[in-house]
Amino acid sequence: xxxxxxxxxxxxxxxxxxxxxxxxxxxxxxxxxxxxxxxxxxxxxxxxxxxxxxxxxxxxxxxxxxxxxxxxxxxxxxxxxxxxxxxxxxxxxxxxxxxxxxxxxxxxxxxxxxxxxxxxxxxxxxxxxxxxxxxxxxxxxxxxxxxxxxxxxxxxxxxxxxxxxxxxxxxxxxxxxxxxxxxxxxxxxxxxxxxxxxxxxxxx
Amino acid sequence: xxxxxxxxxxxxxxxxxxxxxxxxxxxxxxxxxxxxxxxxxxxxxxxxxxxxxxxxxxxxxxxxxxxxxxxxxxxxxxxxxxxxxxxxxxxxxxxxxxxxxxxxxxxxxxxxxxxxxxxxxxxxxxxxxxxxxxxxxxxxxxxxxxxxxxxxxxxxxxxxxxxxxxxxxxxxxxxxxxxxxxxxxxxxxxxxxxxxxxxxxxxx
Numbered sequence: 223x224x225x226x227x228x229x230x231x232x233x234x235x236x237x238x239x240x241x242x243x244x245x246x247x248x249x250x251x252x253x254x255x256x257x258x259x260x261x262x263x264x265x266x267x268x269x270x271x272x273x274x275x276x277x278x279x280x281x282x283x284x285x286x287x288x289x290x291x292x293x294x295x296x297x298x299x300x301x302x303x304x305x306x307x308x309x310x311x312x313x314x315x316x317x318x319x320x321x322x323x324x325x326x327x328x329x330x331x332x333x334x335x336x337x338x339x340x341x342x343x344x345x346x347x348x349x350x351x352x353x354x355x356x357x358x359x360x361x362x363x364x365x366x367x368x369x370x371x372x373x374x375x376x377x378x379x380x381x382x383x384x385x386x387x388x389x390x391x392x393x394x395x396x397x398x399x400x401x402x403x404x405x406x407x408x409x410x411x412x413x414x415x416x417x418x419x420x421x422x423x424x425x426x
Numbered sequence: 427x428x429x430x431x432x433x434x435x436x437x438x439x440x441x442x443x444x445x446x447x448x449x450x451x452x453x454x455x456x457x458x459x460x461x462x463x464x465x466x467x468x469x470x471x472x473x474x475x476x477x478x479x480x481x482x483x484x485x486x487x488x489x490x491x492x493x494x495x496x497x498x499x500x501x502x503x504x505x506x507x508x509x510x511x512x513x514x515x516x517x518x519x520x521x522x523x524x525x526x527x528x529x530x531x532x533x534x535x536x537x538x539x540x541x542x543x544x545x546x547x548x549x550x551x552x553x554x555x556x557x558x559x560x561x562x563x564x565x566x567x568x569x570x571x572x573x574x575x576x577x578x579x580x581x582x583x584x585x586x587x588x589x590x591x592x593x594x595x596x597x598x599x600x601x602x603x604x605x606x607x608x609x610x611x612x613x614x615x616x617x618x619x620x621x622x623x624x625x626x627x628x629x630x
Contacts, residue, residue: 250547339539359602359606380617387617401545402556405594413592416582416588419580
């Protein structure tokens with residue numbers, strides 16, 4: 223039996239993940255079967271099951287893949303020497319969302335929306351989603367702490383609360399983009415900037 | 427044949443909507459069948475089909491029901507004589523979300539999340555969702571215009587962009603509440619208020 227290289231395995235695995243993503247984007251999570259994924263991937267059933275035992279495992283891999291560049295994104299945001307402003311972090315995050323949404327492999331934000339619904343009735347997907355979302359929100363908490371140090375955000379509020387709101391603006395961006403089709407990183411950032419720079423806004 | 431009063435019809439209709447909501451909350455949209463709704467409602471199949479032809483129609487009715495008190499909520503927000511601050515409108519909206527989520531008839535925000543996913547593969551649900559969301563976002567646009575008049579928000583930005591962000595904070599609140607379980611109207615408002623009153627935030 224020929225020795226399968228790591229590179230070969232990794233490439234096959236990715237082929238399956240992309241096939242599953244295509245199926246979920248086209249049909250939704252529920253209608254997608256392992257048979258659909260196998261057909262779409264062009265591999266044998268044995269090959270596919272060699273990598274993933276179930277749809278739930280593939281969804282976790284789609285999430286890993288979609289979020290693989292997030293650490294790097296936030297490293298870049300935090301690397302700047304200039305005072306970090308939440309609006310700049312938000313703009314970078316929104317640009318990133320649109321970049322991955324416009325991937326030629328299909329709009330992975332559509333898979334995200336499916337995963338939200340599925341998580342409410344599927345413990346495996348819920349576990350995947352909560353761990354990913356804690357991680358993502360943790361990045362925004364790091365942004366909040368840095369902004370508090372830099373003097374661009376009120377230092378007297380729990381940075382985790384600030385992270386809840388910053389992270390919390392992303393799903394609404396994703397949904398409006400998919401359902402109403404009229405939001406862009408530019409419009410959303412402009413709306414947020416208007417709120418943030420308003421006069422006489424919010425006495426402590 | 428006895429004359430069925432409007433009140434009787436309305437009460438029956440509501441009985442079906444509540445039954446369907448219970449089913450969707452427990453099983454999700456996809457697994458819920460008309461037979462489940464009929465069983466849960468305790469009515470005959472003929473009775474249920476006399477009100478609703480399909481699951482899609484019932485979902486629209488669940489949305490109508492969940493949003494029935496929204497106009498009133500925003501009328502209250504806009505009625506105040508004091509300068510309207512976006513943070514106050516947001517707090518009122520979040521309190522409202524939690525109030526309807528904690529209804530004894532079940533957490534309708536779970537049905538909302540199901541509807542987001544379903545909308546991506548179902549034109550009827552998409553049409554319902556987009557019309558509801560345009561309406562909701564329109565309420566936030568009214569808040570933005572009023573806040574701009576009152577001098578609590580930068581008047582030089584399109585109020586529709588401000589509405590995108592204010593409305594856009596709600597799905598992230600709903601998801602974090604359902605999936606991470608640690609957000610409250612208090613924590614979310616505190617995080618937003620910290621961003622809004624921060625010094626040297628966002629030069630125009």
